Amino acid sequence: MKKTTKRFLSLFLVLVFSLSMVSCGEKKTEKEETTDKEGTPSFSELKLGEDYTDLSADIKFLSHRTDLQDTVFQDYIKQFNELYPNIKITYETTTTYSDDMPTRLTTDDWGDICMLPTSVDKNEFPDLFVSFGDKETLDQTYDFLNDKSYQGQVYGIPSVANVQGIVYNKKVFEAAGITEMPKTPDEFLDALQKIKDNTEAIPMYSNFAAAWTMGAWDAYLGGSATGDPDFMNNKLVHSSNPFSKKDDMTGPYAVYYVLYEAVSRGLIEDDPTTTDWEGCKGMINRGEIGTMVLGSWAVVQMQDAGDNADDIGYMPFPISVGGKQYASAAPDYCYAINSKISTDEQIASMLYIKWLTEKSNFAFDQGGVPIVKGSQLPAVLDAFDGVELVVDNPAPEGEESLFNELNRESEVGINTDNTPDCLILENALNGTATLDEVMDEWNQKWSDAQSSLGIEVTEE
Amino acid sequence: MGENISNTSKSKKPFNLLSWLKSGKGQRATIIILFMAVPLFLLLTFTYVPFAKMVQFSFYKMKYTGPRTFVGLDNYVDVFKRDDCFRALWLSLYYMGGAFLQLALALYFATLLSFKVKGGNFFKGAMFFPYLVCGIAVGFIFKFFYTRGFVLDTVLSWLGFNLENLPYWLKDTKINNFSLAASSIWRYMGQSMVLFIGAIMSVDSELYEASSLDGANKWHQFKFIILPSIKTIVVLNLILSITGALSAFEPPYVITNGTLGTATYFWVMNKVAHTNQKVGLASAMAIVLLAIIFIATMIQKFVMLKVLNDDNDSVSKKTHRKLAKRNGGVA
Numbered sequence: 001m002k003k004t005t006k007r008f009l010s011l012f013l014v015l016v017f018s019l020s021m022v023s024c025g026e027k028k029t030e031k032e033e034t035t036d037k038e039g040t041p042s043f044s045e046l047k048l049g050e051d052y053t054d055l056s057a058d059i060k061f062l063s064h065r066t067d068l069q070d071t072v073f074q075d076y077i078k079q080f081n082e083l084y085p086n087i088k089i090t091y092e093t094t095t096t097y098s099d100d101m102p103t104r105l106t107t108d109d110w111g112d113i114c115m116l117p118t119s120v121d122k123n124e125f126p127d128l129f130v131s132f133g134d135k136e137t138l139d140q141t142y143d144f145l146n147d148k149s150y151q152g153q154v155y156g157i158p159s160v161a162n163v164q165g166i167v168y169n170k171k172v173f174e175a176a177g178i179t180e181m182p183k184t185p186d187e188f189l190d191a192l193q194k195i196k197d198n199t200e201a202i203p204m205y206s207n208f209a210a211a212w213t214m215g216a217w218d219a220y221l222g223g224s225a226t227g228d229p230d231f232m233n234n235k236l237v238h239s240s241n242p243f244s245k246k247d248d249m250t251g252p253y254a255v256y257y258v259l260y261e262a263v264s265r266g267l268i269e270d271d272p273t274t275t276d277w278e279g280c281k282g283m284i285n286r287g288e289i290g291t292m293v294l295g296s297w298a299v300v301q302m303q304d305a306g307d308n309a310d311d312i313g314y315m316p317f318p319i320s321v322g323g324k325q326y327a328s329a330a331p332d333y334c335y336a337i338n339s340k341i342s343t344d345e346q347i348a349s350m351l352y353i354k355w356l357t358e359k360s361n362f363a364f365d366q367g368g369v370p371i372v373k374g375s376q377l378p379a380v381l382d383a384f385d386g387v388e389l390v391v392d393n394p395a396p397e398g399e400e401s402l403f404n405e406l407n408r409e410s411e412v413g414i415n416t417d418n419t420p421d422c423l424i425l426e427n428a429l430n431g432t433a434t435l436d437e438v439m440d441e442w443n444q445k446w447s448d449a450q451s452s453l454g455i456e457v458t459e460e
Numbered sequence: 461m462g463e464n465i466s467n468t469s470k471s472k473k474p475f476n477l478l479s480w481l482k483s484g485k486g487q488r489a490t491i492i493i494l495f496m497a498v499p500l501f502l503l504l505t506f507t508y509v510p511f512a513k514m515v516q517f518s519f520y521k522m523k524y525t526g527p528r529t530f531v532g533l534d535n536y537v538d539v540f541k542r543d544d545c546f547r548a549l550w551l552s553l554y555y556m557g558g559a560f561l562q563l564a565l566a567l568y569f570a571t572l573l574s575f576k577v578k579g580g581n582f583f584k585g586a587m588f589f590p591y592l593v594c595g596i597a598v599g600f601i602f603k604f605f606y607t608r609g610f611v612l613d614t615v616l617s618w619l620g621f622n623l624e625n626l627p628y629w630l631k632d633t634k635i636n637n638f639s640l641a642a643s644s645i646w647r648y649m650g651q652s653m654v655l656f657i658g659a660i661m662s663v664d665s666e667l668y669e670a671s672s673l674d675g676a677n678k679w680h681q682f683k684f685i686i687l688p689s690i691k692t693i694v695v696l697n698l699i700l701s702i703t704g705a706l707s708a709f710e711p712p713y714v715i716t717n718g719t720l721g722t723a724t725y726f727w728v729m730n731k732v733a734h735t736n737q738k739v740g741l742a743s744a745m746a747i748v749l750l751a752i753i754f755i756a757t758m759i760q761k762f763v764m765l766k767v768l769n770d771d772n773d774s775v776s777k778k779t780h781r782k783l784a785k786r787n788g789g790v791a
Contacts, residue, residue: 103524105524119524120526127525209603209717211719271630273636273719273720274606274608274630411736417731417736418735422717422719426720430720
């Protein structure tokens with residue numbers, strides 16, 4: 001008896017095994033059928049609290065904000081559920097978001113809403129994400145849509161926009177005897193020297209060990225350094241030596257000059273390899289750090305890290321173009337919706353994104369610029385009076401993905417790769433290469449990639 | 461009932477699947493297939509299919525999303541042309557040096573602990589413990605360990621070192637790779653040690669007694685009894701540590717982010733794949749590394765055979781010859 005039962009058990013197992021494989025195959029085809037792109041309303045037409053209030057759906061939201069998952073986001077879900085009780089939202093946040101998300105996008109069922117990774121090219125948007133609607137219509141209500149639009153359709157709604165500048169401690173500046181805000185790279189370096197000479201504070205904290213904080217330097221080389229809204233997406237791609245030194249100390253070189261010189265003159269922390277990102281917030285709050293080069297999103301975090309919120313100030317990057325200062329304003333991560341989910345889920349996702357954009361006050365609370373036109377600007381940007389905000393123009397049709405491709409191929413990695421920025425600091429620290437040598441190498445890589453991709457070089 | 465079935469199946473002569481399944485042979489085959497199916501399925505889905513995919517990717521210019529274009533061997537040519545790939549392989553020498561030190565230490569502790577030692581089990585556990593800690597956590601531990609004025613500097617200043625004379629463990633490019641290799645030793649020493657202890661346990665303890673009667677001290681026992689008996693495990697450990705050294709990743713990834721000349725081959729590969737999104741090139745790098753590891757292992761095997769088996773071979777050859785002579789004499 002025992003033997004026969006064993007035999008049956010084994011046969012049964014074989015059956016289960018093969019059946020489970022069959023069912024795997026079936027699921028896939030089923031899913032494809034339910035995907036239906038028709039019937040999703042446009043983002044601008046949705047009326048919060050009026051449309052689809054009885055819609056029920058499960059929404060998975062992938063995000064990089066690990067710090068907000070259990071606090072702010074839960075609060076948002078609660079408030080949103082008052083309007084839409086049947087839409088269930090779950091957040092999944094990861095610290096290595098920018099590395100993981102591109103891989104996860106290769107599967108169809110990664111979730112419903114994600115923060116659109118920078119590595120995805122524009123021409124891939126229609127395959128992966130749902131269009132929020134016509135760009136012309138949406139432009140009437142929202143700013144900063146250029147970045148994630150393709151062929152007249154908007155595929156990503158910015159969560160918040162950042163203004164690029166430098167976080168500094170007002171008390172430290174006062175103690176160092178800096179009376180006028182520095183407006184050029186050399187003035188800024190002089191100011192750092194004053195901090196070093198007259199105070200105990202670290203003039204500029206590099207946050208080198210965290211690496212992504214070094215990548216943040218790339219954010220200044222467009223609008224802040226040139227004042228030209230066409231520089232990033234139109235001119236840079238076609239420039240022959242974009243990283244070379246310019247006589248008036250503007251452009252990318254001037255940005256990295258500040259970094260290189262600050263390091264080689266010993267104006268940063270003693271040992272950059274062991275900096276501590278979480279710790280630095282409290283340090284600048286207490287006045288142990290003079291400046292940190294980070295986007296406007298960082299201001300709120302620095303203010304919240306201690307008792308001296310009022311000491312934290314924000315200033316434009318010290319580059320003047322023809323006597324005038326500019327600051328890049330650009331969208332942070334954008335919300336995007338999976339195109340492979342059901343219509344109901346897409347509508348539910350859209351409702352939540354609309355709620356986040358218009359009702360949550362997320363952007364303002366985070367110290368960023370809200371994307372809804374006519375919103376109130378956060379108080380930290382008061383120092384930007386007389387500074388012109390520059391929003392990058394989109395690339396012309398047919399060249400939407402060119403910058404990304406060139407950026408990847410050359411491995412200069414502007415805004416995507418932290419390693420080249422780290423190398424600037426390393427070279428300055430050990431004196432292994434001058435800034436001109438580093439920039440020449442970048443130029444070389446840039447033009448090599450231009451020729452291998454067949455990009456026309458038209459700009460000087 | 462069981463007897464009845466077997467009787468009927470024996471009497472039938474034409475082939476019948478059901479009865480064959482019930483026969484001894486059939487049962488054996490079903491059991492073999494069933495038991496093999498699960499591990500084979502796992503092996504295929506998680507090792508061989510991904511590997512085949514990676515080989516396929518290495519011939520394409522592609523990123524994770526978007527179109528893929530076939531480029532033939534271009535990626536492999538690039539691996540050899542780029543100066544950051546093979547320069548990174550030189551860093552493996554630090555980790556290989558570390559691996560030898562690690563094995564020597566492991567062998568030392570294993571030998572000590574396989575004799576009766578007070579609190580032996582505690583020490584075994586304590587030294588094996590780092591291996592159980594996840595590599596990322598180890599990275600963070602050492603980041604703080606090496607931070608200026610933190611753990612290591614404090615301990616050294618207790619020993620009378622002056623902080624000003626101490627180097628920056630991670631900043632100084634002459635030292636930082638040693639620091640990283642040291643963290644690797646700390647983590648893997650316990651694992652090698654446990655493997656050695658296991659092997660030493662299998663040595664017949666009567667041999668120690670007999671040798672001590674003949675006047676052998678502990679060193680003699682180690683050299684002439686323990687080492688020859690655990691030769692295979694030593695070789696295995698060497699191979700494991702050298703392949704590990706070639707593919708060192710976690711220390712530079714977590715502790716230094718590959719900065720200041722600590723970017724190992726694996727780290728470069730990770731950057732190329734994820735940051736630069738050159739998946740094809742990274743796949744080609746992985747396959748080149750596989751080939752290098754393969755060659756390194758073969759060389760090692762070959763050298764070990766030459767070095768370690770030489771004595772035995774000569775002995776056996778001699779005895780063979782003697783035996784042959786004797787046999788010849790008899791015949």
